Amino acid sequence: MSATQQRSPRVPNNAFSSNTTMSLAENPNVSLLIQSVRPSVPPTPRTFQAFFAAIQANDTSRVRLLLAADQTLTAVRAKGEYRYEERVELDAYKFLGAYIGQMAGLQAAILWGKDSIARDIIDAAFEEDLQIPFGNGNTTLHLAVLVGAAEIVKILLERGADVTVRNGKGFTPVDVSDDPDILALLTAAKAN
Numbered sequence: 637m638s639a640t641q642q643r644s645p646r647v648p649n650n651a652f653s654s655n656t657t658m659s660l661a662e663n664p665n666v667s668l669l670i671q672s673v674r675p676s677v678p679p680t681p682r683t684f685q686a687f688f689a690a691i692q693a694n695d696t697s698r699v700r701l702l703l704a705a706d707q708t709l710t711a712v713r714a715k716g717e718y719r720y721e722e723r724v725e726l727d728a729y730k731f732l733g734a735y736i737g738q739m740a741g742l743q744a745a746i747l748w749g750k751d752s753i754a755r756d757i758i759d760a761a762f763e764e765d766l767q768i769p770f771g772n773g774n775t776t777l778h779l780a781v782l783v784g785a786a787e788i789v790k791i792l793l794e795r796g797a798d799v800t801v802r803n804g805k806g807f808t809p810v811d812v813s814d815d816p817d818i819l820a821l822l823t824a825a826k827a828n
Contacts, residue, residue, distance in 0.1 A: 684712045684741075691745050691753055699741075699753050703760040710761040713738035713768065718747055724783055731812045732782060733772035733805055740768045746779050746788055754788050758795065766795055772804035781809045786818050793825040800826065 683702065687709045690698035703709055718736045720728040739747065742761065745754040758766065766776055777797040780788040789809075793799070799809050799822050810822045 684709060684714060687712070687741055688714050688716065688744060691741055691750055692748060694750050694753065696753055696756065700756055703756065707760055707762075709741060710757055710765040711740065711768065713740050713770070714744075716744065718744065720747070721749075721783070727812070728782055731805065731807050732774045732778060732803060736771045739770045740765065740776070742766070743768070743770050743776055743779055746776065746783060746785055749783070749785075751785055751788055754785070755791065758788075758791055763796060766792060766797060774803045775801055775809070777801075777809045778803055778807070778812055781813045781815075781818055781822070784813075784815055784818065786815065786821065789818050789821055793821060797825075 683706060687699065687702045690702060715738050718739055719725075720736075742754055742757040742765070745751070745757060769775060770779075775797065777789065777792050777799065780792060797809075802808055810819070810826065813819055813822065
């Protein structure tokens, strides 16, 4: 096995040694397996409205509770009154475009400056949920770079965010930043 290949997690042979429902539910291996399977039923409007309301209210415990109950919330996009902060508004229009459209909860958390909640959503998200576009073909990485969320940028890059993807205006995440720390992260990721 090469150094770049990773071993897939294994479930011990005794993971299913007891046949009672309670012991299966308490088994951390079963819990991990259940969490890794994406449910096929989308969340109800009430659930995703509660999710976005909890993000906006910075209610970390409610966001975690909702994500634990329904991991598909990481992929839900919703319309909202999304606005860029005044300090980045002109750059946002120039690099990302004026149209924001529907956003995923992660994108809303980043836009609203709720970095702790954004980290929780990233932790719960499937890889493809981190690539959900918004507005003019912008990625979550474009947004995190624009608003200067260096820690979120670092986490997204660790999770495989593409630094070379161009949005509808032709800009990559590298083009969007003038922050030296963020540029260093993006340049290092691009080199790999």
